[in-house]
Amino acid sequence: MRFLVTPLFLALTASPALAAGKTFVSLGNTDFVVLVAFLIFVGILVYYKVPGLVGGMLDKRADGITAELAEARALRDEAQALLSSYERKQKEVQAQADRIVATAKDEANQAAEAAKADIAKSITRRLAAAEEQIASAQSAAIKEVRDQAVTVAVAAAKDVIAKQMDAKAAGALIDDSIAAVGEKLH
Secondary structure, eight states: OHHHHHHHHHHHHTOHHHHHTOOSSSTTOHHHHHHHHHHHHHHHHHHTTHHHHHHHHHHHHHHHHHHHHHHHHHHHHHHHHHHHHHHHHHHHHHHHHHHHHHHHHHHHHHHHHHHHHHHHHHHHHHHHHHHHHHHHHHHHHHHHHHHHHHHHHHHHHHHHHHHHOOHHHHHHHHHHHHHHHHHHHO
8 A cells, every 4th residue: 555655645746737836636637637547547456456466477477487597507407417428428439449540550560560571471482482493494504505515525526436437446346335235234
């Protein structure tokens, strides 16, 4: 009720009609009629407890906002926990990826070392095979040269013997050869 008296007092004291010296309380004064209508309107609002309803609605709205804020805080906390979980998982995955890369590098280095060793063995085998081929070719060449030398020597000896040999020397040579064969066979 106190909040009704204050606006009425202010309305009466601040009225331009009072300042002009006219009578304020009159149905011809529009300010008075508006004041009375306003007071009746406020009275009806108070009678039907509209300020309490508006206050209740504002309280409900404040409670709703508080609940929404609490829910938003809970969601933010949940999101923060989820973010930290994802960051932790991301660090774990990064560490695992680093381990995998390190393992792959080690395996690649080991494979490279094994390949180098295999290549070295292969080169050693090929060098040995090449040396054997060279030795074989060398011995074949030496044999061929010897065979050629023997052929040339036999041909030269044949020519020399044919020039120096007569029938008597040939008969003596044949007899000596038969005797040598006979001794070797017995």
